[in-house]
Amino acid sequence: MKNQTSTPSLSATLADTIRADIVEGRLLVGDRLPSEAELAEQHGVSRATVREALKRLAAQSLIRTERGAFGGAFVNHLSYEEARAQQVTTSTLLLGMNAISFQVACEARYALERSCTSLAAERRTDALLDTMRKEIETQSAPDLSDEAFCASDVAFHRALVDCAGNEVLSYHLAGSVEAMQPLMNMITFTARSRAEIIDLHRAIVSGLERRDVASVDRALATLEAYTITLGQSVLKARATR
Amino acid sequence: MKNQTSTPSLSATLADTIRADIVEGRLLVGDRLPSEAELAEQHGVSRATVREALKRLAAQSLIRTERGAFGGAFVNHLSYEEARAQQVTTSTLLLGMNAISFQVACEARYALERSCTSLAAERRTDALLDTMRKEIETQSAPDLSDEAFCASDVAFHRALVDCAGNEVLSYHLAGSVEAMQPLMNMITFTARSRAEIIDLHRAIVSGLERRDVASVDRALATLEAYTITLGQSVLKARATR
DNA sequence: GACGCCATGAATGTCAGACAATTAAATGTC
DNA sequence: GACATTTAATTGTCTGACATTCATGGCGTC
Known part of the structure; x- marks a missing residue:
């Protein structure tokens, strides 16, 4: 009761x-x-x-x-944009309020994101691949702030999920990816880690280009593992402070 | 403007x-x-x-x-339950208002759901497997109404995603599965199609038991294809009416 | 007849003040 | 100390008023 x-x-x-x-x-x-x-x-x-x-x-x-x-x-006619905005608000609050470990949140996010790889490899368009390449360029700028890097990262992943060519899937995935952004913003990305991430982004684009599902999936798995490592080192740094 | x-x-x-x-x-x-x-x-x-x-x-x-x-x-402390209820309201409305084809919605739903198979096979507990078995029994009752069959189906799939042992993932997946329920309710399940679905549910449980990711994944893929077939025949029946 | 202007009415947006209902804490009583 | 009562703070609801917005239609001018 x-x-x-x-x-x-x-x-x-x-x-x-x-x-x-x-x-x-x-x-x-x-x-x-x-x-x-x-x-x-x-x-x-x-x-x-x-x-x-x-x-x-x-x-x-x-x-x-x-x-x-x-x-x-x-x-009201509920548009995808409105629906996603609401979902992001809710999910962001949920993540922020429930003492969720970075690892669990990350695991969920990448598990969800990987659900689009097979469709994405099949249906990716040149326009979306171009968007992804442009975001990679943005991310390569040496004087980029961490926030801007994160924002571009989100844009990259949104383009990735859009490749699946399924609006409903995009809605769900974009929501879950965006909801993670505040957690990602805790991380300070060194030049070294940015380079690592960008390499994996390149691998994803190249995999999609060749319609090579396995390689895209592998890149995402690596990205997940790497992000979790980064998150944990941030947490350790905080704990010892 | x-x-x-x-x-x-x-x-x-x-x-x-x-x-x-x-x-x-x-x-x-x-x-x-x-x-x-x-x-x-x-x-x-x-x-x-x-x-x-x-x-x-x-x-x-x-x-x-x-x-x-x-x-x-x-x-307020936003609980998983509240968050999921809100997500379901939003997603249900989105699906209902945007003339989304049954096929697209179904494809998205199963793509998302399949993202938990690998974790679920690894982490499934006996308690959750029991829940799934009980739902299969419920579904096997010959005099079950279509609504009750659908409700049990949702419960089955919720237990499946819970097997992944990741609260955040469960929240997202349960939301997307539940949001599909109104669309699923359009379908009238014949004894024949119920038997087919129950067989696939059994295959899923058995796959989880044996921690056989591939077989769970295959069963879900078959279930997706079969559900889409069912949905399309309903639409055809409506069109010719 | 065509064009522009303005009054009209219907609706939401906002305000002020009142009272009812609820509830935890303070107070009183034994 | 245990229990009943009062009290004060706060939300919930109602009423009536006025401000603001805006499509419509009428009026006058050209």
Whole structure:
């Protein structure tokens, strides 16, 4: 009996009702909800309560509100971008709040990422390979900040997962990769380690080019092991400090 | 000029401010936010506006509110369960709203799920194998409804991903598997197809038992192909109707 | 008739003030 | 010390008002 929630608030209940209407298809994308005043009357609550319920739904991108005449609350079309942004927020918080070891997080991330190698090798396009090559160039700049290096790293891996040519897969993988970024940002990348990583990135691109699944997979495995090593040395440095 | 967002509402801005405080670590888990009245004064807005902002954050499970003296809004500890529930809501909506072909969704789901096979074979426990066996028994009941069959299927696959012994991986995979459930529910499972699926489930368990990665992987691949076939025949049946 | 301007009305966004409900802590009582 | 009562702080809800936004339609001018 962890969560009694003795008296769930009216605004929460109303939000749940409307959410169910949307998720279960009784309200379709683009549909306009009744006005706040109408909802208030229909459910026997005040307008303030209705508004709190609507704000809850808006926070989950389930609805969007427009002002002015013929404005109101509309069932939102959830785009991949919005969905991914939400997933990243949630996952980032989850990772940050649960004392998760760097190793476990890394293991999960690379396990997930490797799930796209076979499709990626099969379907990779020249455009995406070019994107990856450009990111490698960016990463090679000697005066690049650690943050910029990480950002380019994320962009590289996003291009990699996009190679699989499956939007749904890209959505899930990009979310999990991005959620790792704050953890990755703890690492200070020396020139030595950057060179190592860039070499592996090159191996990945070259593997995709030759549609050589095994070599891409091997490069990712090596990258995982290397990243974990880096993470552990950071942790050791902190512990002795 | 699709989204000007000319005047973001005060409650949205305030929510963003507090969200940043949480995500960027200025507010830690368990911290208590100032009372609504104090927040209203601090930010020069009314209490109603503050409340709308707080409801937005509560909808994302970033905070939780308690009533009574010494109650208030507290930075929430995001559990795996809450995080997964949110991810499922988002992903389910994304799949439902974007005219995604069953095949693409299925391909993504199984690609992701197969990312845990190697770890699962290595780390599977007897307890989890037992869970999987029990679900297989449930699925074998001849008078089982389609919904119950699907639910047991989800439970089976959740146990499978849990075998990998990595919480983070389980969180991501369970989310993507569950999000597929509404799509799976469209399928009517004949006795013939249930038998086929159960056989493959048995193959998975037996493969894990023997720590035979390749055979688990093969069973999942077959399951993917078979599920896609089933999905397509449903679509054809609908088209000719 | 065509064009631009403005009033109108409907809706959301915000505010102020009040009261109800809840709950932990302080206080009183035995 | 154990138990009942009061108290104060805080969220939850309601009411009524006003501000702001914006599509529509009417009006006047050319």
